């Protein structure tokens with residue numbers, strides 16, 4: 266066990282109904298201390314199961330989970346030290362009292378009757394999440410984003426070492442989500458909390474996580490920093506989770522001027538630029554998706570469709586013809602003979 270690791274699983278398997286196609290299989294994973302690790306994968310790949318195994322909420326069928334190098338006990342009604350140190354934030358707010366106010370909901374997380382201590386800790390947690398002003402509001406009347414902040418404040422009040430968040434921000438609207446993500450990064454930095462996060466949102470994964478664990482059909486298939494997995498994914502599966510991209514067969518890639526001997530060619534939308542129409546192939550703009558300061562064009566030629574990020578907005582209306590230049594592409598899959 267290295268000092269910079271807080272949790273690890275060694276060859277952990279958990280199947281449901283003895284069926285190897287569900288749950289997770291033979292997972293060995295290391296969670297670095299004081300960092301944000303995100304577990305990513307398609308729906309049903311085993312993300313929540315892995316999170317539950319790492320929190321002690323679920324007992325593995327085989328294999329071991331270690332917390333600070335010691336076996337992690339399964340959670341029970343008598344709170345163990347490890348259990349207090351690892352807090353799981355659920356999305357469903359089931360442990361919140363809808364009628365009680367924010368202050369009471371958060372302070373109830375403290376296992377003490379010391380009034381001064383409670384006031385100090387609750388004030389600190391509410392300020393940390395920027396919700397002190399909401400302290401007298403009934404929890405049930407808050408917006409989704411505000412509720413999520415209260416839930417996280419409650420989870421943080423006992424200063425856990427590890428905070429586990431399952432789809433933490435999916436109830437939160439886009440503008441609010443960014444500030445919450447920023448605050449979470451600050452808390453991790455200032456408090457040294459380790460965060461393990463499950464998310465489906467590529468932007469969230471790339472901007473928040475220090476490490477990504479990619480899970481597919483219950484097995485870990487890639488692991489690394491968001492930068493490395495984004496720029497150099499080993500698997501098509503990873504690229505499709507993290508990036509807006511076009512997936513082509515070798516025959517379709519030929520239409521784009523790419524000769525590949527692999528089964529699948531992937532082009533990220535950001536790696537295609539629109540050029541002035543010259544002698545080269547002409548593509549037809551099929552859709553223009555407004556994205557704020559840029560737009561995403563869906564272009565087509567010989568039944569091949571590409572997504573292109575375009576910063577010169579409103580220059581290429583639907584039906585217009587454009588040329589393209591492709592700066593980079595990725596090849597995956599079987600070698601073609």
Ligand SMILES: Nc1ncnc2c1ncn2[C@@H]1O[C@H](COP(=O)(O)OP(=O)(O)OP(=O)(O)O)[C@@H](O)[C@H]1O
Nearest residue numbers: 281286287288306307308309310311312313314315
């Ligand atoms: N308690 C359970 N009983 C039976 N099967 C389960 C149970 N929990 C999970 N599974 C199965 O194990 C597999 C992995 O489920 P899990 O919830 O871990 O996936 P996930 O990646 O978190 O999915 P999602 O993104 O949809 O939440 C799925 O096939 C699921 O049906």
